Amino acid sequence: MSTMTDALNTYRSGPDDHGHFGLFGGRYVAETLMPLILDLEQAYNEAKSDPAFQAELDSLNTHYSGRPSPLYFAERLTEHFAGAKIYFKRDELNHTGSHKINNCLGQIQLAKRMGKTRIIAETGAGQHGVAVATVAARFGLPCEIYMGATDIERQKPNVFRMRLLGAKVNPVTSGSGTLKDAMNDALRDWVANVHDTFYIIGTVAGPHPYPAMVRDFQSVIGKETREQMMEREGRLPDTLVACIGGGSNAMGLFHAFLDDRSVKIYGVEAGGHGLDVPNGHAASMTGGEPGVLHGNRTYLLQDDDGQILEGHSISAGLDYPGVGPEHSWLKDSGRVTYVAVTDKEALAAFQLCTKLEGIIPALEPSHALAHVQKIAPQLSKDNLLVMNMCGRGDKDIFAVAEHLSMEM
Amino acid sequence: MTRIDQTFAKLKAEGRGGLVTFITAGDPDYDTSLSLLKGLPGAGADIVELGMPFSDPMADGPAIQASSLRALKAGQTMKKTLAMVRDFRTENTSTPIVLMGYYNPIYVYGVDRFVTDASEAGVDGLIIVDMPPEEDEELRPVTAERALNFIRLATPTTDERRLPAVLANTSGFVYYVSIAGITGTAAPDVSSVGAHVARIKAHTDLPIAIGFGVKTPEQVRDLAALAEGVVVGSALVATIGSTLDENERATAETKPKLLGLVEYLSEPLRRRAEAPAI
Numbered sequence: 001m002s003t004m005t006d007a008l009n010t011y012r013s014g015p016d017d018h019g020h021f022g023l024f025g026g027r028y029v030a031e032t033l034m035p036l037i038l039d040l041e042q043a044y045n046e047a048k049s050d051p052a053f054q055a056e057l058d059s060l061n062t063h064y065s066g067r068p069s070p071l072y073f074a075e076r077l078t079e080h081f082a083g084a085k086i087y088f089k090r091d092e093l094n095h096t097g098s099h100k101i102n103n104c105l106g107q108i109q110l111a112k113r114m115g116k117t118r119i120i121a122e123t124g125a126g127q128h129g130v131a132v133a134t135v136a137a138r139f140g141l142p143c144e145i146y147m148g149a150t151d152i153e154r155q156k157p158n159v160f161r162m163r164l165l166g167a168k169v170n171p172v173t174s175g176s177g178t179l180k181d182a183m184n185d186a187l188r189d190w191v192a193n194v195h196d197t198f199y200i201i202g203t204v205a206g207p208h209p210y211p212a213m214v215r216d217f218q219s220v221i222g223k224e225t226r227e228q229m230m231e232r233e234g235r236l237p238d239t240l241v242a243c244i245g246g247g248s249n250a251m252g253l254f255h256a257f258l259d260d261r262s263v264k265i266y267g268v269e270a271g272g273h274g275l276d277v278p279n280g281h282a283a284s285m286t287g288g289e290p291g292v293l294h295g296n297r298t299y300l301l302q303d304d305d306g307q308i309l310e311g312h313s314i315s316a317g318l319d320y321p322g323v324g325p326e327h328s329w330l331k332d333s334g335r336v337t338y339v340a341v342t343d344k345e346a347l348a349a350f351q352l353c354t355k356l357e358g359i360i361p362a363l364e365p366s367h368a369l370a371h372v373q374k375i376a377p378q379l380s381k382d383n384l385l386v387m388n389m390c391g392r393g394d395k396d397i398f399a400v401a402e403h404l405s406m407e408m
Numbered sequence: 409m410t411r412i413d414q415t416f417a418k419l420k421a422e423g424r425g426g427l428v429t430f431i432t433a434g435d436p437d438y439d440t441s442l443s444l445l446k447g448l449p450g451a452g453a454d455i456v457e458l459g460m461p462f463s464d465p466m467a468d469g470p471a472i473q474a475s476s477l478r479a480l481k482a483g484q485t486m487k488k489t490l491a492m493v494r495d496f497r498t499e500n501t502s503t504p505i506v507l508m509g510y511y512n513p514i515y516v517y518g519v520d521r522f523v524t525d526a527s528e529a530g531v532d533g534l535i536i537v538d539m540p541p542e543e544d545e546e547l548r549p550v551t552a553e554r555a556l557n558f559i560r561l562a563t564p565t566t567d568e569r570r571l572p573a574v575l576a577n578t579s580g581f582v583y584y585v586s587i588a589g590i591t592g593t594a595a596p597d598v599s600s601v602g603a604h605v606a607r608i609k610a611h612t613d614l615p616i617a618i619g620f621g622v623k624t625p626e627q628v629r630d631l632a633a634l635a636e637g638v639v640v641g642s643a644l645v646a647t648i649g650s651t652l653d654e655n656e657r658a659t660a661e662t663k664p665k666l667l668g669l670v671e672y673l674s675e676p677l678r679r680r681a682e683a684p685a686i
Contacts, residue, residue: 018542028511028538030467032563032588035570058611174473175464184466191467192589194565292512292538306516307463368478 011258011335013122014326017213019208019296022332024325029295032191041209043114048216053109058323060105061220064138069221070226070291071386076356078370084239084379086372087232089225089253092362093188098391099221099249100131106217107137111198118193122186124151124179124245125316126158127391128202133167143167146186146337148177151316155196156393176310179320183294184228185197203246204324207295211324218252225386226256228259233384239375241266242388243368244338245318246281247327249390258335267327268371270313271340282311283340284323285331298325303339314344315363347403350393362391363399411504412557412580415454416615416636425632426454427674428617430508430641432475433458433647433665434484438656441479442492444648446665449503451667452674455617457535457639460489460509467537469592475645478656486517492527497530506533506559506580514547523550533557533580541573548577553563557581562608564588564600568626571611581615581637582608586622592642595621598630605634627677640673 014021019041025035044049047053061067070093074086091099111119119136120143123129129145145162149171152159162169168348175181183206190199204211204218240257242250242256244267257263272281282289284299291300293308301309313319330336341349346363349370354360361369368387376385393400401408409417419426426435431450434441461479465472480656493505507526514522514536527532534556536544539547546591551558557580565572565683579610584605586596596618605616618631631638647669 014624026543027540028543029540029573030537031540031561031586032467032565034540034542035567166423172446174470180464184464187466188469188590192587192593194588289516292510292515294466295538297515300512302512302516304516306513307461307480308512 007017009021011330011333012255013328015208015212019212021326021329023290023299024328025208025211026297027295028292028297029207030191032194033207036194037207039114043183044110044209047110047113054114057106057109057398058290061102065105066093067220068228069093069226071225071232074357077353078307081357081373081376082233083376083381084214084385085381086235086376087384087386088359089221089386089392091221091249091388092365092392096131096134097394098127098131098362099218099252100128100202100251103202103214103217103248104131104135107198107200108139108141111141111200112139114198116196116198117141118197119200120146120186120189120197121202122146122179122182123202123301124148124182124319125396126155126162126393127153127317129167129169130158130161130165132200133162133165136167137165140225141368144189145169145190146170146172146182148179148182150177151179151182154399155316155395162284187294203248204251204326205294205298205322211296211326214248215251215326217254218248219255221249221252221388222254222256225253229384229386235259237261237384237386237387238262239264239266239379241268241368241372241385243268243318243364243390244323244327245270245320245364246322247324249328249388251324253386253388254336265336266371266375267336267338268367269338269340270315270318270367271342272312272314274342279309280312281340282313282319282321284321285328285338286340290328293322296325298322298328299331314346314399315367317362318367339371341367341370347400349373350400359389360393360397361389362393363396364391365389410555410557410580411502412432412455412506412644413599415504416581419454419636423503424677425635426617426637427452427628427677428455428457428619428637428639429453429491429641429644429670430457430459431648432461432472432479433489434461434479434482435475435645436478436652436656436658436662437482438484438488438492440662442495443663445492445496447663447667448670449500451670452678453503453670455504455506455637457641458508460486460488460507462510464512465510466588469642470591471592471642471646471649474649481656486513486522490525493529493531504532505530507531509537511536511539514653515524516521519547519550523554523556523673527556531556533559535583537561541576543587561585564604567679571608573613578614582612582615583639584608584616584618584635586618586620586631587618589652591620592646595620595623595627596631598634601631602634625676628673632677644669
């Protein structure tokens with residue numbers, strides 16, 4: 001096989017030099033930000049090829065975050081579904097309780113390398129905000145987190161955590177006061193403070209180089225999974241399942257396997273009240289159209305006039321009207337299958353996992369588990385299935401109690 | 409020559425800078441907005457920037473975002489924005505109109521269809537805030553075919569390395585963003601703006617209009633001395649906002665207050681024009 005054929009047959013070489021994944025991605029930002037985005041790209045490329053940068057990140061992942069996260073055989077769920085052999089990649093066991101720390105450790109290292117002295121970030125459910133506040137505390141940089149006023153109300157424990165960690169939490173009241181508005185305001189802060197500020201974006205979206213950079217920092221999930229599965233079963237998994245909001249945990253798991261055609265890959269979006277309910281879901285790919293928002297072209301929830309819709313999900317972490325551009329490209333190329341599950345299905349999976357495995361999952365991976373529940377019974381017993389347990393559910397118990405009409 | 413080129417030639421002949429005024433199409437409702445648009449040239453606007461409302465105007469400050477959301481709430485769409493320009497052109501064929509906004513509503517409308525419809529409606533130029541030179545290949549060449557000016561923003565962060573790329577293929581005028589920030593926030597520092605404008609002028613013969621944070625006639629006077637035009641936006645839409653009733657509907661004050669402000673801001677430019685030539 002020639003190198004040329006290899007190049008054409010890989011799903012792992014994107015983006016191109018301009019940050020495009022086929023039609024998607026790019027750098028749709030105001031001119032004020034352009035020079036900064038170009039500087040960031042250059043700094044990241046230099047860091048990537050510096051062994052000292054990677055060594056420092058590996059050390060932090062091991063000793064601060066607790067990596068590698070275990071690959072756990074979910075025996076009772078496997079028995080219950082009576083089909084595929086189900087493994088969880090336990091990224092909820094990381095320091096701060098989700099996969100978000102993987103990316104934040106990488107970006108704060110880069111911020112320091114670039115001589116930036118101030119950190120900003122957006123957050124929806126607060127998991128990314130907590131991870132940013134954590135690394136900012138650890139590296140002694142002042143930090144401001146933009147969070148929608150609506151989300152502040154529904155995620156009080158995380159707001160308190162961020163404040164304890166020394167971060168300033170700025171309530172965002174513009175628009176509808178949720179994640180997309182928080183991202184707008186973080187971008188506005190960045191435009192006004194470009195000289196000293198580093199913006200830690202929490203997902204595989206935003207202008208190039210963020211989608212590729214966040215993916216690279218998260219791809220430790222898939223690399224570990226590969227090694228751990230080889231060790232446990234002597235071969236690659238057959239099926240991967242992960243939930244998708246912006247899509248960083250999914251990209252992190254999928255990327256190492258994209259060129260292994262035998263591996264069937266599913267991304268699970270938030271179907272909310274159902275894809276047929278107008279503005280009642282947060283499934284950008286299975287229920288949206290391509291458009292341009294927050295610096296990149298990707299599938300978006302939008303109306304006929306190109307105005308962005310709010311969307312809805314029981315999970316604040318999936319409640320984003322866009323998705324990482326690499327996912328949009330993987331969808332159109334057919335390599336990954338994207339599906340949606342509803343709030344109700346996710347809530348049922350949340351309870352099932354808690355009762356059968358003694359693991360309280362976040363509502364985000366509960367969506368992934370709800371899809372596992374649909375496909376596992378149809379798969380053979382030797383089908384090795386890995387689901388990314390990307391976050392723990394402690395933050396969600398209040399919302400779940402409300403949805404189940406239970407007293408706390 | 410486009411209407412924009414003609415306007416700057418006329419301003420040059422008159423020996424004065426031009427006032428570029430921004431309002432959002434459909435704010436606070438279609439009929440009021442059209443009436444404001446029609447009144448702007450008489451009040452002293454030399455060029456009108458008409459905002460295409462977008463739900464997520466991330467480079468704009470609170471005043472322009474609020475005006476965008478008011479327009480959308482009142483049912484403004486891209487079709488209606490183009491209709492508003494057509495209606496304006498039935499009685500005004502000389503004042504240039506520049507549509508300003510974000511790419512997504514254009515992309516969803518369809519690039520070819522948008523450029524054709526905009527050109528036929530009487531639009532003279534486009535400013536697409538989130539479309540840097542690196543991403544404009546699917547829109548800019550199409551605008552050139554229809555003789556629409558493609559106006560780019562240069563900012564304090566646009567350094568010497570980038571300036572040639574930003575100026576290449578820019579036409580009509582260069583919009584110099586006077587602060588590193590969002591619209592309508594900090595006031596520009598005249599001396600630093602002067603240095604930046606001189607830097608841009610070393611690279612281009614195009615007229616330059618300075619905007620972001622302009623609120624007073626004194627600023628208009630000082631900035632007009634540095635360039636060919638001054639843009640006022642947030643101050644105007646904030647004034648529209650301040651005249652609305654509790655349900656965000658226009659009142660009897662809306663039109664006189666807005667046009668009064670435009671007259672007040674344009675005064676130093678007109679005074680300069682009326683002064684005897686030396």
